[in-house]
Amino acid sequence: MTPPPSGPVCAGASTAVLGHVPYPSFSSYVRARGPVLLRTARSLTANPCDAEDLLQTALAKTFVAWERIEDHRALDGYVRRALLNTRTSQWRKRKVDEFVCEELPEPAGLPEPDPAERQVLHDAMWRAVMKLPERQRQMVVLRYYEDLSEAQTAEVLGVSVGTVKSAVSRALGKLREDPELTPVR
Numbered sequence: 001m002t003p004p005p006s007g008p009v010c011a012g013a014s015t016a017v018l019g020h021v022p023y024p025s026f027s028s029y030v031r032a033r034g035p036v037l038l039r040t041a042r043s044l045t046a047n048p049c050d051a052e053d054l055l056q057t058a059l060a061k062t063f064v065a066w067e068r069i070e071d072h073r074a075l076d077g078y079v080r081r082a083l084l085n086t087r088t089s090q091w092r093k094r095k096v097d098e099f100v101c102e103e104l105p106e107p108a109g110l111p112e113p114d115p116a117e118r119q120v121l122h123d124a125m126w127r128a129v130m131k132l133p134e135r136q137r138q139m140v141v142l143r144y145y146e147d148l149s150e151a152q153t154a155e156v157l158g159v160s161v162g163t164v165k166s167a168v169s170r171a172l173g174k175l176r177e178d179p180e181l182t183p184v185r
Contacts, residue, residue, distance in 0.1 A: 023066050037079055044087045058082035128178040136171035139164055
């Protein structure tokens with residue numbers, strides 16, 4: 001990790017190019033204690049990438065205060081405090097997307113139908129479809145079981161789109177009137 005430049009960006013960049021680091025003791029501290037401090041940052045966040053960002057921010061704050069820190073034996077405590085303060089600030093600034101309300105905004109989910117009932121419905125539907133005239137049956141199967149559009153169904157059967165619309169409408173009318181499907185509605 002490279003320390004952030006001190007002073008203007010241009011001056012910091014030129015010293016980094018020349019290989020001159022303003023605080024060599026800071027660089028050696030970061031190399032030596034970086035892994036331990038990263039573990040501390042990871043304990044404060046759920047995301048490893050956020051932990052790296054958090055540590056980088058805390059180290060930048062430490063770098064800025066490097067000259068003012070009198071006891072360099074207490075640097076770990078200083079950086080840990082910077083980690084905690086930074087994380088607390090991030091937490092306080094977070095956007096709250098959830099609001100407390102008296103009623104749940106989502107409707108309660110409908111219970112899953114019994115698989116046996118679904119199979120009975122499926123069988124009754126197929127029996128009703130099989131009662132349709134062949135041309136209507138073909139169109140219903142292509143439209144609703146194969147999920148083709150009206151234009152695709154017309155193309156497959158070699159008829160016009162209007163023919164598909166009217167035939168499917170008549171077929172659906174017959175299915176609505178089928179006595180086997182009446183109890184299901």
